[in-house]
Amino acid sequence: MSSTYGENLKLSIFGQSHGPAIGMTLDGIPAGLPVDLDKLQEFLNRRAPGQNDWSTPRREEDRPEFLGGILDGCTCGAPIAAVIYNKNTRSGDYANLKDCPRPGHADYTAQVKYGGFQDAAGGGHFSGRLTAPLCIAGGLCKQWLEEMGIRITAHITCIGQAVDDTFDPLEPDINAILPHFPVLHQDSAEAMMSEIAHARYKGDSVGGIIECAVTGLPAGIGEPMFGGVESRIAQIVYGIPAVKGVEFGLGFTAAHLRGSENNDSYTIANGKITAESNGCGGILGGITNGMPIIFDVAIKPTPSISKPQQSVSLSRMEVQELTVKGRHDPCIVPRAVPVVEAAAAIAIYDLILGNTQTNRRK
Secondary structure, rough: OOEOOOOEEEEEEEEOOOEEEEEEEEEEOOOEEEEEEHHHHHHHHHHHOOOHHHOOOOOOOOOEEEEOOOOOOOOOOEEEEEEEOOOOOOOHHOOOOOOOOOOOOOHHHHHHHHHOOOOOHHHHOOHHHHHHHHHHHHHHHHHHHHHHHOOEEEEEEOOEEEEEEOOOOOOOOOOOOOOOOOOHHHHHHHHHHHHHHHHHOOOOOOEEEEEEEEEEOOOOOOHHHOOOHHHHHHHHHHOOOOOOEEEEEOOOHHOOOOOOHHOEEEEEEEEEEEEOOOOOOOEEEEEEEOOOOOOEEEOOOOOOOOOOEEEEEOOOEEHHEEEEEEEEOOHHHHHHHHHHHHHHHHHHHHHHHHHHHHHHHH
């Protein structure tokens, strides 16, 4: 099922952007894990719309209502179920999209696949609105991973032509990220906000790159071939609308290097095996090597822009100019940062559950 993820846990996401509610179920979670709902809400607020000049004016509280799976502040072993009610919708803005699909969106492909029965309002089930329930599941997994000493943190490395420093791949300074805008340096934040403001002024949009680090993860997590850590992370990260690329460690840069330049030499430090560099991004053969996992995520510009675009009328089979209505982010990148963290947390927690079960069988 395309809206379900996981091998050892099972995450299912349901709802449409302008439907009564969106939500998720998370099955396979052990009983007795603590849940801090205030901390979860703080995490969800990082993704919520309508909070600043670089996001959509659509305002939603994104306050989840839990229907099961949590009792007296802990997981109880039953599937965790939660919903977020949609309250600030304007479905009329999307009335023409079944006949005139937006360039860059799933309007046309959904029309072909579902024959007109799809919900087009707000993008329906294809909308970035569905990342809110993803963040419920990911926010919970982040909490449980932090109890194990595993931290997952992401920041923006570029928006348009504005850039920020990347993490030190050996020791990512995850505490250096600015609280008001997820970058490492204030001048980078100002340059990126200027890029977004300029795109909005022009009726356009802009994309960027998010870098994510996973620290504290021991060596030996993951499987070879199709169960590799890269595969499992990439699968769920590509479920985030607007993601067009994922690379681990040096990624495509490694294609231009010699083996002597790309390989991470081993050494001994404090009685433990470690590496002197981390070009592999913490993963070899699909299995963690004990170094930080480092990966980049490319986010495309928001397709819904106010500039006139060329499309077609599906009913008349002729070219038609389209001006998109509705409320949209001129740049989705800042709000996507916690979503990338959430996706990584779900993948890592799923892998750890599998590793625990394997060790028990031994």
